[in-house]
Amino acid sequence: MAQRLLSPSNRSSARLAFLLTVSLSCTYLCYSILFCRSTVMTRRAYEGKKCQQNQNAAGKKLLGRADVCASLEVRTAEERGSGGQRGDAASSGSLWVDTKLRNTSVAQKYGNKKLPNALIVGVKKGGTRAVLEFIRIHPDVRALGTEPHFFDRNYDRGLDWYRGLMPRTLDGQITLEKTPSYFVTREAPRRIASMSQETKLIVVVRNPVTRAISDYTQTLSKKPDIPTFEDLAFKNRSLGLVDASWNAIRIGMYILHLENWLQYFRPSQMHFVSGERLITDPAGEMGRVQDFLGLKRIISEKHFYFNRTKGFPCLKKPESSSQPRCLGKSKGRTHVQIEREVIEQLREFYRPFNIKFYETVGQDFKWD
Numbered sequence: 001m002a003q004r005l006l007s008p009s010n011r012s013s014a015r016l017a018f019l020l021t022v023s024l025s026c027t028y029l030c031y032s033i034l035f036c037r038s039t040v041m042t043r044r045a046y047e048g049k050k051c052q053q054n055q056n057a058a059g060k061k062l063l064g065r066a067d068v069c070a071s072l073e074v075r076t077a078e079e080r081g082s083g084g085q086r087g088d089a090a091s092s093g094s095l096w097v098d099t100k101l102r103n104t105s106v107a108q109k110y111g112n113k114k115l116p117n118a119l120i121v122g123v124k125k126g127g128t129r130a131v132l133e134f135i136r137i138h139p140d141v142r143a144l145g146t147e148p149h150f151f152d153r154n155y156d157r158g159l160d161w162y163r164g165l166m167p168r169t170l171d172g173q174i175t176l177e178k179t180p181s182y183f184v185t186r187e188a189p190r191r192i193a194s195m196s197q198e199t200k201l202i203v204v205v206r207n208p209v210t211r212a213i214s215d216y217t218q219t220l221s222k223k224p225d226i227p228t229f230e231d232l233a234f235k236n237r238s239l240g241l242v243d244a245s246w247n248a249i250r251i252g253m254y255i256l257h258l259e260n261w262l263q264y265f266r267p268s269q270m271h272f273v274s275g276e277r278l279i280t281d282p283a284g285e286m287g288r289v290q291d292f293l294g295l296k297r298i299i300s301e302k303h304f305y306f307n308r309t310k311g312f313p314c315l316k317k318p319e320s321s322s323q324p325r326c327l328g329k330s331k332g333r334t335h336v337q338i339e340r341e342v343i344e345q346l347r348e349f350y351r352p353f354n355i356k357f358y359e360t361v362g363q364d365f366k367w368d
């Protein structure tokens, strides 16, 4: 009927309009399909994009988002690191460093300074620097490089001062510091518990005889005029009377110090690293440290190599950095020569303390 009412020219215009509408609809349909495919990305890829935008943007509103970004970056890096095979630790090459660097810079920009939730409390000359340097390559760990000595020498400065020293961290990252003298400081456990009873404590222990010699070697390098090791270690050498008041000897009576810590902390809050195994099997020891801190095992064999010149394990040099990855010269010094007999006497002295220590900790460190 309508067709009959239209003139021939009107009819052809209507046909043209109809064809145009159909072709436009088809174009739109095709475009929609293509558009959908490119915008319906995986959730992770989408969130990754959001992170990039947020990182570039400024303002306080972004603080919350930054945490999401960082944890996503860690996740995706881990996945890439394992080449898509879950369960494998971070890959070799610079991936873990990239992740760490990215997380560090995000944390520096958007993170907050927080009181530490984990501390390496000792022992002096046990291998504390090695543990700190090894654990801080983990993307979820932010560590203070220097020893703040807050719970022994600087307690009067207050918690705000202490917090101010800490590196910025994102939610979910662990803040860590190390001060080896805490382990033998009487007030330290009470003070740390009053900061937080949930603080995780790491103690790196080493054969107390070797530790004492290492301690003495360090002092001697700074003060060459001190008496001999033998003179300091004994009240009466021929009677085999050890001077337990000498700091180098006293520090190694681990059980005495540990009893003080156990008045304030549960045994499950303390983790003991073997200073000896840290040298022979750094990845194994660091695996247990990561478990203790509730971290994914990212630091593995792939991160270490044995440096023959240094005589110690070092971190593999990341591609993106020229930084040396062995510890400094003050770590791994040649010890002063001590007579065999003196070493035997000290071994005898420490034996009962060691046995009690093994029983309490539930680990045999095999120092005898």
Ligand SMILES: Nc1ncnc2c1ncn2[C@@H]1O[C@H](COP(=O)(O)OS(=O)(=O)O)[C@@H](OP(=O)(O)O)[C@H]1O
Residues within 6 Å of the ligand: 123, 124, 125, 126, 127, 128, 129, 130, 180, 214, 215, 275, 278, 279, 312, 313, 314, 326, 327, 330, 331, 332, 333
């Ligand atoms: N990878 C690696 N590289 C170098 N050194 C290592 C390493 N792992 C453990 N160690 C041992 O760490 C000892 C120093 O311990 P600390 O870092 O706790 O010393 S300090 O208390 O902070 O001065 C240091 O003691 P000395 O050998 O007596 O110098 C080392 O034996």
